[in-house]
Amino acid sequence: MTRLRPTLTVATIALLAGLPALAQSPVPAPDAPPPSHMMGHHGMPHMAKLTVTGEASATAEPDLAIITLGVSTEGDSAAAAMSENSTRQKAVIDALTAEGIEARDIQTSGLNLSPRMQYDNNQPPKMVGYTAQNSVTVRVRDIAGLGAVLDKLVATGANEISGISFAREDLEAAQDQARADAVKDARRRAELMAEAAGLKLGNIRALADNPVSEGPRPVMAMRAEAKADSSVPIAAGELEINARVSAVFDLLPIDAPDAPVPPPASAN
Numbered sequence: 615m616t617r618l619r620p621t622l623t624v625a626t627i628a629l630l631a632g633l634p635a636l637a638q639s640p641v642p643a644p645d646a647p648p649p650s651h652m653m654g655h656h657g658m659p660h661m662a663k664l665t666v667t668g669e670a671s672a673t674a675e676p677d678l679a680i681i682t683l684g685v686s687t688e689g690d691s692a693a694a695a696m697s698e699n700s701t702r703q704k705a706v707i708d709a710l711t712a713e714g715i716e717a718r719d720i721q722t723s724g725l726n727l728s729p730r731m732q733y734d735n736n737q738p739p740k741m742v743g744y745t746a747q748n749s750v751t752v753r754v755r756d757i758a759g760l761g762a763v764l765d766k767l768v769a770t771g772a773n774e775i776s777g778i779s780f781a782r783e784d785l786e787a788a789q790d791q792a793r794a795d796a797v798k799d800a801r802r803r804a805e806l807m808a809e810a811a812g813l814k815l816g817n818i819r820a821l822a823d824n825p826v827s828e829g830p831r832p833v834m835a836m837r838a839e840a841k842a843d844s845s846v847p848i849a850a851g852e853l854e855i856n857a858r859v860s861a862v863f864d865l866l867p868i869d870a871p872d873a874p875v876p877p878p879a880s881a882n
Contacts, residue, residue: 661816662865664807667824668800673852674788676780679760682723683767684749684774692727692744699746702771709770710752713763719753749774761845780850792857793823800861808865816864824858 685702689695710720726747731739754760757780764775782788801815808815 662813663819664804664815664863664865666800666804666807666861666863668796668798668803668859668861669857670792670795670799671854671856672788672792672795673854674782674785676757676782676850676853677755678781678783679754679757679848679850680751680779680781681754681764681775682749682751682777683772684724684747684776685771686745686747686774688730688743688745690743695744695746696727699748703748705770706767706772707750709766713759713766714756715752715754719755721751722748723751724749747774749776757848757850760848764846780853782853785855788855789857792855793859796857796859797821797861800859804861804863811865812868813865814868814870816866818861818863820862822860824860826856826858
């Protein structure tokens, strides 16, 4: 046994001498997880996102004309001006009723009585009478007969026509079409941008309707030219309805498998 002791001692010394080298050798570390701010739901890494806006428009034929017209009269006194005005305005309203315009489509929109002044050079202004103005806003549902209605109103006593516009009572179908086309436009833009970046679209994460502040507008300008030998020609044109949406898409590497479509949420 005394012969083995030196060998054991040498082996022990060699083992101890190797410990510092082992301590200094790099030990492979396990893969570190991504930082917490790079993690999404269920511990999965965040995917890049792309936010786009889609826009579209649809057209609809108007089925309603809105006109503002009135009567302006003068008199030596306020009572005389108002009396004459009331007589002529009543005749205008009676003419509207005779043309089939319902009472719900006739609304007084302005009434004004003011002194009429005369201004001579180097002389103080002098009141010479009064001016009475009475205006109504009328909705005409038969656009084809609008020219004849205007002719009759002028002949009856209306001497002021201050505005005319066109509308449609039911715009839902055109609005829905514009929104659907706006969503398609958003996807088209997103696909274009993703392809340019060397990526592809994943699932859509958010979709919002961004209402356009302006209402329906005429595509073509309305033309109204009075002629002595015919009814006032009216061109209603079309109404343009605009829609705008915003959408958020996932962006995926070009070689990534297509993202699965999430199942619809079950109704509880």
